[in-house]
Amino acid sequence: MTETPIWFTPPPRSPRLPEAPPREVRERIALEIDGERVEVEQGATLLDACRAAGREIPTLCYLETLTPVNVCRICVVEVEGARVLAPACSRKAEAGMKVATESPRVATSRKLVLELLASSVDLSTAPGLAELMARYGARPERFGANAASVAQPVKVDNDLYVRDYGKCVLCYKCVEACGVDAQNTFAIAVAGRGFDAGISTEHDVPLPDSACVYCGNCIAVCPTGALMPKPEHDLRAVGRWDEARQTRTDTICAYCGVGCTVTLHVQDGAIVKATSPFENQVTRGNLCVKGRFGFEFVQLGRRR
Amino acid sequence: MFGAGGGTSSYREIEETDCILLWGSNARETHPIFFHHLLKGVRSGARLIAVDPRHTSSARWAHLWAGLDVGSDIALANSVAREILAAGLEHKEFVEHATSGFEAFRAHVEPWTLERGERESGVPAAVIRELAHTYATAPRAMICWTLGITEHHNAVDNVLALINLALLTGHVGRYGSGLNPLRGQNNVQGGGDMGALPDRLAGFQHVENEPLRQRFEAAWGVPIPPKKGWHLTGMFEAMERGELTHLYVLGENPMRSEADQHRTRKLLEGLEFLVVQDLFRTATAEAADVVLPGSASWCEAEGTVTSSERRVQRVRRALPPPGEARDDLEILFEIARRLGHDWGEPSAERVWDEVRRVSPAHAGMSYARLEAEGGLQWPCYDEEHPGELFLHSRLWERPVVGPRAPFHCLEHDPPVDRLDEEFPLRLTTGRRLEDFNTGVQSGGYVYPRRRGETLDLSPEDADRLGVAEGERVRVRSRRGAVVAPVHIDESLRPGLTFMTFHFPEEVATNLLTIDATDPVSGTAEFKAAAIRVERLAAGDSAERRDRSERNDLVEAT
Numbered sequence: 001m002t003e004t005p006i007w008f009t010p011p012p013r014s015p016r017l018p019e020a021p022p023r024e025v026r027e028r029i030a031l032e033i034d035g036e037r038v039e040v041e042q043g044a045t046l047l048d049a050c051r052a053a054g055r056e057i058p059t060l061c062y063l064e065t066l067t068p069v070n071v072c073r074i075c076v077v078e079v080e081g082a083r084v085l086a087p088a089c090s091r092k093a094e095a096g097m098k099v100a101t102e103s104p105r106v107a108t109s110r111k112l113v114l115e116l117l118a119s120s121v122d123l124s125t126a127p128g129l130a131e132l133m134a135r136y137g138a139r140p141e142r143f144g145a146n147a148a149s150v151a152q153p154v155k156v157d158n159d160l161y162v163r164d165y166g167k168c169v170l171c172y173k174c175v176e177a178c179g180v181d182a183q184n185t186f187a188i189a190v191a192g193r194g195f196d197a198g199i200s201t202e203h204d205v206p207l208p209d210s211a212c213v214y215c216g217n218c219i220a221v222c223p224t225g226a227l228m229p230k231p232e233h234d235l236r237a238v239g240r241w242d243e244a245r246q247t248r249t250d251t252i253c254a255y256c257g258v259g260c261t262v263t264l265h266v267q268d269g270a271i272v273k274a275t276s277p278f279e280n281q282v283t284r285g286n287l288c289v290k291g292r293f294g295f296e297f298v299q300l301g302r303r304r
Numbered sequence: 305m306f307g308a309g310g311g312t313s314s315y316r317e318i319e320e321t322d323c324i325l326l327w328g329s330n331a332r333e334t335h336p337i338f339f340h341h342l343l344k345g346v347r348s349g350a351r352l353i354a355v356d357p358r359h360t361s362s363a364r365w366a367h368l369w370a371g372l373d374v375g376s377d378i379a380l381a382n383s384v385a386r387e388i389l390a391a392g393l394e395h396k397e398f399v400e401h402a403t404s405g406f407e408a409f410r411a412h413v414e415p416w417t418l419e420r421g422e423r424e425s426g427v428p429a430a431v432i433r434e435l436a437h438t439y440a441t442a443p444r445a446m447i448c449w450t451l452g453i454t455e456h457h458n459a460v461d462n463v464l465a466l467i468n469l470a471l472l473t474g475h476v477g478r479y480g481s482g483l484n485p486l487r488g489q490n491n492v493q494g495g496g497d498m499g500a501l502p503d504r505l506a507g508f509q510h511v512e513n514e515p516l517r518q519r520f521e522a523a524w525g526v527p528i529p530p531k532k533g534w535h536l537t538g539m540f541e542a543m544e545r546g547e548l549t550h551l552y553v554l555g556e557n558p559m560r561s562e563a564d565q566h567r568t569r570k571l572l573e574g575l576e577f578l579v580v581q582d583l584f585r586t587a588t589a590e591a592a593d594v595v596l597p598g599s600a601s602w603c604e605a606e607g608t609v610t611s612s613e614r615r616v617q618r619v620r621r622a623l624p625p626p627g628e629a630r631d632d633l634e635i636l637f638e639i640a641r642r643l644g645h646d647w648g649e650p651s652a653e654r655v656w657d658e659v660r661r662v663s664p665a666h667a668g669m670s671y672a673r674l675e676a677e678g679g680l681q682w683p684c685y686d687e688e689h690p691g692e693l694f695l696h697s698r699l700w701e702r703p704v705v706g707p708r709a710p711f712h713c714l715e716h717d718p719p720v721d722r723l724d725e726e727f728p729l730r731l732t733t734g735r736r737l738e739d740f741n742t743g744v745q746s747g748g749y750v751y752p753r754r755r756g757e758t759l760d761l762s763p764e765d766a767d768r769l770g771v772a773e774g775e776r777v778r779v780r781s782r783r784g785a786v787v788a789p790v791h792i793d794e795s796l797r798p799g800l801t802f803m804t805f806h807f808p809e810e811v812a813t814n815l816l817t818i819d820a821t822d823p824v825s826g827t828a829e830f831k832a833a834a835i836r837v838e839r840l841a842a843g844d845s846a847e848r849r850d851r852s853e854r855n856d857l858v859e860a861t
Contacts, residue, residue: 008510010665011308011698012706013685018697020316020479158752184343208752213737215336249622252609254602255740257487258315258338259611259679264603264622271603271622281678282315282611288336289738290746297748298583298600299626 029095046077046088046099055101058110058132060223061171062089065284066181069172073113078103085109107136114138119147122167125225148195157206160214160293162233165198167226174199174218174227182286187211188218216292220275220285232273242267253291258282260291271295309496309508310614312695313446313482319344321480323442327355327466328452332362333737335486351438356452357732358802359795370435371797374730374832375456375719376425381465382716383421384436386413388472393440395474402699402708403471409711424716440473444480451488455830457720459822464712471709477696487612490602494610498659503532507663523662535826540571549576555598559587560742560808563817563828564783581635584744597629605631606652608674616669617679719832720820727782727834729765731801733813739806757811758791760802766792769837778838784815801835
C-alpha cells in the first residue's frame with residue numbers, strides 16, 4: 001500500500017474547540033423575596049428565585065429532574081396581591097412580584113399539610129419530615145386516634161423492591177420517573193379517586209405481571225420510603241439498617257459502556273444499596289436494573 | 305474513525321438532534337440510560353429510525369423500522385447512499401472540501417437502486433427511500449450502532465458503510481451530528497484507548513508508526529516489538545498452529561464467550577500453560593494451571609474507565625476484595641517484581657500519570673480534574689483544555705485541517721454460514737435487558753421476570769414447525785447442537801430466530817455460532833448462524849446425547 005491509511009497517525013488537533021451552539025439568552029427579571037431584590041431568568045420558577053435569594057423552601061413532590069406536578073403544597077409561598085398561596089415549584093416568577101416565604105399564612109398552610117399527611121400516612125422512613133414537622137409545630141395527633149389512614153400491608157411480591165403504600169403521600173414522583181421524565185415504561189399510575197386514590201400497576205396486578213422492568217428509578221425519587229429496595233426493607237425489619245455506619249462511594253457501573261455513576265452504600269463490609277446522584281449529567285439519578293440491583297455478584301458466597 | 309477510535313458525539317447532543325439512525329442496536333435493553341437521552345431527543349422532535357432484523361423494544365419507539373435480513377447492512381447502506389445521490393440530497397460542499405474518493409464511490413453505488421436494495425436486504429424500497437431522505441435532509445443527524453454492525457465477518461466494512469453515509473450528508477464533526485458506537489462493557493472504550501488492541505499503544509497510537517513507538521521506547525527504556533500482535537481470534541488460530549502455547553487471561557471467560565465452543569475448548573486445553581485472573585472460578589479458570597483471584601475493578605480498586613462518549617471517569621474502592629483476592633494492579637506489579645522489574649508501590653494514579661505522559665489525548669486529565677469535573681472527554685491535551693464535546697470539527701475548517709476523510713467502496717458480502725435446505729433458519733444472538741454476557745455478573749441477582757435461555761421463533765415458524773411455547777427442541781447448526789425451550793416472539797420475522805448467550809451452563813448457544821471473523825477486527829460472526837430446529841420425541845435418544853454433550857461442559861464448572 002503506497003498511501004498511508006488514515007488511522008495510522010493520530011488525527012490532528014482541531015484548531016478550534018468544538019462547542020455547542022450558544023444557548024438562547026433570556027431576559028432577566030427582578031422581584032422581591034422577603035423584601036430582598038433578586039434577579040432571575042425569564043421562565044424561572046418562584047422556587048428558583050427563592051433559592052437564588054438563599055431561602056430554603058421545603059418540597060416533597062418536587063425534584064429538579066422531574067416535571068413539577070405541584071400536588072403536595074408544602075412549597076407554597078405568599079405572593080402579594082394574590083388571593084391564594086402559590087406553589088413555588090411551578091409558579092413562574094414575574095417582574096415586580098413581592099413574595100413572602102415564611103408569612104403566617106404560609107406557616108399555617110405548611111403545618112396543616114404536614115398534619116393531614118402525618119395523620120393518615122406512616123412517615124417514619126421519610127427523611128427530613130420529622131424536622132419539618134417540628135419546625136412548623138405540626139401536631140397530627142390532634143385529629144385523634146381514629147383519623148382516616150391509608151395503612152395497608154406491605155406489598156412484597158419480588159426480590160428486588162417492596163411497595164409500602166401505607167407510607168405513600170401520592171407525590172406522583174414515581175409516576176413521573178416511570179413516565180416521560182425518565183424511564184418511559186409507564187408501569188404505574190394513580191388509580192382511584194379522593195382518599196381512595198393510590199399508586200397502582202395496571203389493573204393492580206402484582207409487579208412481576210406488570211410492565212415494570214425493575215429499573216428502580218421510582219425508588220430513587222420516592223421521598224418517604226414507600227418504595228424501597230428489598231435488602232434495605234429486610235435490614236430495617238430486623239433493626240440492622242444504620243445509615244450512620246454506612247459509607248457512600250461513587251464509582252462507575254460494572255455493566256455496559258454508558259458509564260453511569262453508581263453510588264455504593266456499604267455497611268458492615270457489604271454493599272447494601274446502589275443509587276446515582278441526581279446532579280450527574282449521564283444518569284440524572286437514573287439507573288437500569290443491572291446498575292441498581294446487579295451488584296450482588298461481587299459479594300456472593302461463591303467468591304469466599 | 306478517521307484515526308480516533310471512539311464515538312464522535314456526547315450524550316447531550318442526541319437530545320438536540322433531528323434524526324437518530326439506530327443501526328444494529330437494541331439500546332432500549334442494552335444501553336438503557338443512553339436510551340433515556342435518546343428518548344429526550346425523540347420527545348423534542350427527532351425522528352428515530354431503527355435498522356434491525358428484529359422489531360426490538362427499541363424499534364417499537366421508532367418512526368420508521370427497516371427490518372433488514374441479517375448481514376445485509378452494506379447492501380442497505382449502499383442503496384441508501386445511491387438514493388441520497390439520485391435525489392441530489394448529498395452535502396455537496398462538505399463532500400467537496402472534506403472527503404476523498406467521492407467519484408469512485410458514486411460510481412460504485414450507482415447500481416444500488418432501491419429495487420436492488422430491497423432485493424438484497426429485504427427492506428421495502430419505500431422504507432429505504434424514506435430512511436435516505438429523512439437522514440439526508442435532517443439539519444442534524446446521528447448514527448448509533450452496536451454489535452449488530454460489528455459481530456459480522458465483515459465488521460469493519462459495515463462500520464465504513466455507515467461512515468460513508470455520514471460523509472455523504474455532512475453528518476459528522478458538527479454539534480448534534482455524529483457517528484457513535486455504543487460500547488458493550490464499562491471499559492471497552494478505555495481498554496482500546498489504553499492499547500489493549502494488537503496494533504495500538506496507549507492513546508490509540510499505532511505500534512508500527514515508528515516515531516510514535518520510539519516515544520514509548522524512550523519513556524520505558526525498553527525496545528517494543530515493532531509489529532502488531534494478534535487479536536483474540538488470531539490468538540486462537542496461533543494456538544491451532546502451535547505458535548501460541550502460553551496464555552494469561554484476565555477477566556475474560558473465552559471457554560463460554562467464544563464462538564464455536566468445541567474448538568475453543570480443544571485449543572485452550574491444548575495450551576502448555578494457562579493463567580486465569582478472575583473474580584470467579586469460571587469455566588476457563590477450571591482449565592488453568594494457575595488461578596489468580598483478582599478484584600472487581602469497579603468497586604474493589606481505584607482507577608478509571610472510559611465511556612461511549614469518550615468520558616474518562618474514576619472508579620473507586622468501596623470495599624476490599626474478599627479473602628485472598630487482590631487488586632489486579634497489585635498482582636501485575638508483583639509479577640513484574642518477580643520478573644526482575646521493581647515498579648515500586650502499586651498506585652492507580654501513578655499508572656495514570658504515566659498514561660498522561662505518553663498519550664497526548666489524555667495529557668490534561670489529572671486525577672484532581674477527573675474528581676472535580678465529573679470525568680473528562682478525550683482528547684484533552686493539557687490542564688487547561690476542557691476536553692472535546694465532539695470529534696472531527698477539523699473537517700469543517702476551510703481548508704480542512706489534516707487528511708480528508710475517505711469514502712470506501714464496499715461490496716455486500718452475506719454471512720458466511722449460508723442458509724440452505726438443511727439449515728434454513730437464520731439464528732442471531734444478542735442481549736436482554738436484565739442479563740449480561742455469560743451471566744457471571746448478572747447471574748448474581750434475581751430478576752423476577754428472567755426466563756432463562758430460549759430459542760425465540762416467529763409465530764409463523766413456530767406454526768410451520770408445529771412447536772408450542774415452552775416446548776424443548778433441538779437446535780442444530782453445522783458445528784453443534786443444543787436443546788432449548790421455544791419462546792414465540794412477535795418481534796421476529798419468519799425465517800429469523802434469536803438466542804442469547806447469558807445461560808451457558810443451561811444452553812451453550814456458542815456451540816452453534818460460527819467463528820468466521822473479520823480480518824481486521826477479529827470479531828466473530830455471532831450475529832449470523834444457519835440452524836434448523838428439530839422436534840424431540842419423548843425419550844429421544846438425541847436429547848440424551850445432547851444433554852450429555854452439555855453436561856460435559858457443565859461438569860467443568
